[in-house]
Amino acid sequence: MTSFQGSNASTKVPTPQNRLMFQAFEWYVPADQRHWARLSSQCVALRRLGVDLMWIPPGCKASHPQGNGYDIYDLYDLGEFDQKATRPTKWGSKEDLLVLAKRVEECGMGLCWDAVLNHKAAADHTELCMAVEVDPKNRLKEIAAPKEIEAWIGFSFPGRAGKYSSQKYGSKHFSGTDYDAKTGKVAVYRILGEKKAWAKDVATEHGNYDYLMFADLSYEDDEVVNDVKRWIDWIGTELRLKSIRFDAVKHYSSGFLKDLIDHLQSTVGKDWFLVGEYWRNSVKELEAYLETLEYKLSLFDAPLVHSFSDISQEEEGDMTTIFEHTLTKSQPKFSVTLVMNHDTQKSQSLELPIQPWFKPLGYSLILLRSEGYPCLFYGDLYSIQGPHPKEASCNGRLPDLCLARKFFAYGPQHDYFDSPTCIGWTREGTWDRPDGLACIMSNVGSNAGKAKWLKMENLARLKAERKATRKTAKRQEQSLATVVTEAGGAIINATTTVTQGIADLLTSVDLSTNRTTEASEPSQTSIAIVEEDYTPESSEDEPSPPSPPPRLPVRNEKRMYVGINHAGEVWSDIMEGQKGDVTIDSQGYGQFTCVDMTVAVFVRTNAAQRQEFGRL
Helix, strand or coil: CCCCCCCCCCCCCCCCCCCCEEECCCCCCCCCCCHHHHHHHHHHHHHHHCCCEEECCCCCEECCCCCCCCCEEECCCCCCCCECCECCECCECHHHHHHHHHHHHHCCCEEEEEECCCEECCCCEEEEEEEEEEECCEEEEECCCCEEEEEEEEECCCCCCCCCCCCCECHHHEEEEEEECCCCEEEEEEECCCCCCCCCCCCCCCCCCCCCCCEEECCCCHHHHHHHHHHHHHHHHHHCCCEEEECCHHHCCHHHHHHHHHHHHHCCCCCCEEEECCCCCCHHHHHHHHHHCCCCCEEECHHHHHHHHHHHHCCCCCHHHCCCCCHHHHCHHHEEEECCCCCCCCCCCCCCCCCHHHHHHHHHHHHCCCCCEEEEEHHHHCEECCCCCEECCHHHCHHHHHHHHHHHCCCCEEEECCCCCEEEEEECCCCCCCCCEEEEEECCCCCHHHHHHHHHHHHHHHHHHHHHHHHHHHHHHHHHHHHHHHHHHHHHHHHHHHHHHHHHHHHCEECCCCEECCCCCCCHHHHHHHHHHCCCCCCCCCCCCCCCCCCCCCEEEEEEECCHHHCCCEEEECCCCCCCCEECCCCCEEEEEEECCCEEEEEECCCHHHHHCCCC
């Protein structure tokens, strides 16, 4: 056998384990103040899956006890002070949070904090200020004369009483708000005053997208800037953070964020992993933002999620283009890949539906390839609750895909994106992680095609059931005729009764609606119709039910190269959807297959790590 040719083979540099981020919440996690404890109990299992970074929700005090933290009230209250009708946050107390932080560190993972820096909510009192109403569809257009409004923009944090920070907030610290308590009018108001204007270095949607919600912070004010810098130093030390997710970055000054990153990298966060949420289905905008920030952070690949959503809902969409116009293709080193998050789940502001059959394909595309830093979603790994509950995705096999990343997704990658409905790729492995893998997936039969097939299959099944019922009824009639002949007229009444019962059964099958209806009171007419239907099976008047469609399932095949060092090995599918083994030939190729609308992931059958699969 030829010596191993994978990456790092000549230098013998150890191959680091693949990284995996975990978003440790979904929107409808119960507001029972026990989520920090739940996550603490899962740390060991998550690390076994290969998770190295846990992104937790914004644990600062929200506007009310059930708030998820994006309605942020106080940066410095992590569930420690009695404010906004609660001491703990929705997620738990500060004590529980500190336990979680320690547990994450002990298990060899890092903690990622969700920093909400765009606004503040649930002010402690109102203040009078001058403001001008602007067009919500074009925030650069004033639609009324300036006037004095009464705005909820006074933050004194009385429950905290100056602990950790003495900074209080008022009208000078904000650039906009959405409510005038004087008139009760809800609108977008730009607050007027010295150094007061929308930030210019923000997204240009709606003319200027500085204002998002609540009381909009102004980073033109030095007190705001300095307080946030103090906070990031404080929380980084308090929780031993290794990462920050910056929420809603397109809504506040990119210049401020760049300055903040420079600050934290010189103090507590020299080696932190930083990622921004700039949610826009435009790779050009994401690329421009990365350039503006001088590539000091990564971004979530929103265009990729849009691509997943589109492909999953199209009828046999072109999967060869699935990475076109995505950050993962243009800037893979700065792309955080994902299938779903708390904002894209059903009924949320950025909802992007992804059909359940596509989830295993989507996760394979982000977990098993070399590009991007994949992020696993809590709702897909565990479940989604709330008004639109969902069980864990991927038929419970998502942990196995994570393990495949941890153990096998290493080394040179060979792509086979050569068919619109069936794509694949392989990983050769490395000198110290030699196993490699082969992944093949198909969307043949998806959505409209699948729906049509299911409708035809259902109709054929119902017609076959009706034919079987008629045959049973015919046999019963023949048997009753024999009884009548032998026993005479005494049996006639019983025959009539049974015949009526058979009529009831047959007329209850309603093919037009694909359901069984309640049998009606038998009548002479209904009996006559049933008897007319009772023609011999060989009669030319009896239409035959249509044959089921010939295609299901379709086997999708690709001859793919996995490396000559694997010649002679026997591989099989860890997802267990594709039966049978694949023997790698002397040239390092295997003939791999998958079933319609599935993904198959082949690895060496006797690989030592395969005993881990199906256990988590």
